[in-house]
Amino acid sequence: MEALLAVNSVDSGVSVGPSQLGGLGLFVNKDIDGEILRIGREHTYSIYTCLELSKKIKDQTEPPVIKSLLGFYCNGLPNETRILICYMIGFEVLRRLGKLEGYKELQQYLNVLLRTEIGNLWQDEEPLLESYYELEPGNSLVNATLLEKQSGEVSELSRFISETWRVTFEEHAIQQLVAAVRSRTLEVPRKVSDDDDFSVDVTLVPLLDFANHDNSKQNAYFDLDPKTDEIVLLAKRPLSGGSEVLISYTPVEEMTRMFITYGFYPRSDGLKVVDVPFWGYHHFDRSEELAQYVFQQRQPTNLQFVLEYADGQLVDLFLNMASNYSFAGLIGPDDVPTVMENASEEQIDGALSTLLELVESYFAERVERAQEFAKFCDDYEAENGTKNIRQLVQFHLELYNKYLDKMRQIAPRAGSESLYDLVMVDGDDWVEHRLPPVYNFLTRELARH
Numbered sequence: 484m485e486a487l488l489a490v491n492s493v494d495s496g497v498s499v500g501p502s503q504l505g506g507l508g509l510f511v512n513k514d515i516d517g518e519i520l521r522i523g524r525e526h527t528y529s530i531y532t533c534l535e536l537s538k539k540i541k542d543q544t545e546p547p548v549i550k551s552l553l554g555f556y557c558n559g560l561p562n563e564t565r566i567l568i569c570y571m572i573g574f575e576v577l578r579r580l581g582k583l584e585g586y587k588e589l590q591q592y593l594n595v596l597l598r599t600e601i602g603n604l605w606q607d608e609e610p611l612l613e614s615y616y617e618l619e620p621g622n623s624l625v626n627a628t629l630l631e632k633q634s635g636e637v638s639e640l641s642r643f644i645s646e647t648w649r650v651t652f653e654e655h656a657i658q659q660l661v662a663a664v665r666s667r668t669l670e671v672p673r674k675v676s677d678d679d680d681f682s683v684d685v686t687l688v689p690l691l692d693f694a695n696h697d698n699s700k701q702n703a704y705f706d707l708d709p710k711t712d713e714i715v716l717l718a719k720r721p722l723s724g725g726s727e728v729l730i731s732y733t734p735v736e737e738m739t740r741m742f743i744t745y746g747f748y749p750r751s752d753g754l755k756v757v758d759v760p761f762w763g764y765h766h767f768d769r770s771e772e773l774a775q776y777v778f779q780q781r782q783p784t785n786l787q788f789v790l791e792y793a794d795g796q797l798v799d800l801f802l803n804m805a806s807n808y809s810f811a812g813l814i815g816p817d818d819v820p821t822v823m824e825n826a827s828e829e830q831i832d833g834a835l836s837t838l839l840e841l842v843e844s845y846f847a848e849r850v851e852r853a854q855e856f857a858k859f860c861d862d863y864e865a866e867n868g869t870k871n872i873r874q875l876v877q878f879h880l881e882l883y884n885k886y887l888d889k890m891r892q893i894a895p896r897a898g899s900e901s902l903y904d905l906v907m908v909d910g911d912d913w914v915e916h917r918l919p920p921v922y923n924f925l926t927r928e929l930a931r932h
């Protein structure tokens with residue numbers, strides 16, 4: 484802990500310790516109102532500060548580590564996070580080559596990254612993810628992780644490092660570093676001119692990055708001090724000594740994204756969102772025809788649910804159909820605007836009601852398969868250790884069962900009013916809690932190509 488605090492100004496007034504949320508968290512040592520922590524830009528890691536740092540390190544290795552790794556791992560069109568990951572891998576290689584003497588702060592931070600525990604799919608083995616793919620081929624965020632694993636790039640990187648610099652950097656350590664960087668980065672504002680122009684950089688902020696996420700108990704937030712270019716962590720209200728600092732990683736929590744990036748499903752009180760693949764993944768009469776329709780009309784093939792949590796439990800859910808006209812194909816074959824202009828209220832209610840029933844049969848069918856998969860995970864776990872995908876299956880089971888419960892409550896009161904106990908179209912607060920449905924755009928057939 485002392486080592487971590489040494490990164491920052493003397494007596495920073497915070498400490499790192501075990502959190503009730505699991506893992507470590509950031510705590511205030513004394514009563515605080517206003518500023519909790521202030522961190523100079525030079526103590527943070529973005530692609531810009533890493534570039535400066537790599538120049539300072541004056542790597543005389545042949546071939547130069549950072550440059551070669553950037554060429555190897557970041558060719559094509561890499562995003563900021565990938566470049567940052569590459570720098571961190573490069574710094575760790577330099578450390579293993581004994582070239583980071585005098586860079587104590589960086590070494591300490593690399594230790595933090597290598598020791599961070601993240602319960603996401605990066606730690607799970609390929610066969611398990613492949614089995615999940617059989618169960619749920621439409622979850623493209625999970626598939627992206629699987630594809631990254633299958634690509635073999637981590638083993639290639641490990642081999643490249645070993646052959647080029649005769650340094651051992653085990654695959655699991657590289658994977659750990661990748662997952663740790665992804666889970667610890669924040670989007671931090673940076674002033675780009677004196678006219679209040681800002682850009683946002685993907686940045687690792689040591690110490691501040693021990694702050695856990697909780698949208699309902701959030702008591703702090705970070706910001707930029709434009710006068711000094713420092714990053715400040717500020718209390719939203721007075722905090723008493725010993726309390727855990729909780730920030731918000733994202734105002735709208737899409738459950739799959741949260742799990743993939745951070746390795747946990749938030750269960751704090753309030754509203755959350757989840758996207759579920761649907762059109763093109765569920766087989767029913769006319770399913771092929773409707774999937775084609777949805778695709779041609781550029782409507783999302785997934786359905787989005789708004790979830791309400793209280794006391795750690797999923798207590799309510801709505802199917803959010805705002806800006807999603809995929810159900811128009813259940814009314815008529817014309818394009819979406821024509822169908823919606825000509826449809827009567829009864830036709831729209833009828834189509835939504837049909838959609839609810841289709842989702843019901845889809846989820847009912849999935850419950851059984853998800854239960855089987857959960858059992859498979861438990862057996863696998865008993866032999867091989869923790870498997871994080873179990874959390875994902877558990878969450879889906881909760882979602883399906885809550886939906887089926889709600890359908891059972893609605894069925895006896897059939898009619899257009901009860902429909903809106905479960906479907907949201909627009910004009911309600913719930914609608915604000917949604918994200919553009921950016922994944923699962925391909926149908927099962929198209930995804931194969």
Ligand SMILES: C[S@@+](CC[C@H](N)C(=O)[O-])C[C@H]1O[C@@H](n2cnc3c(N)ncnc32)[C@H](O)[C@@H]1O
Binds near residue numbers: 504505666667744
């Ligand atoms: C920026 S780090 C925070 C520090 C981290 N807890 C640690 O031990 O180093 C983000 C990670 O913290 C954990 N985390 C943050 N908020 C959480 C929460 N509300 N519930 C469970 N885990 C959480 C997740 O593992 C996430 O990937």
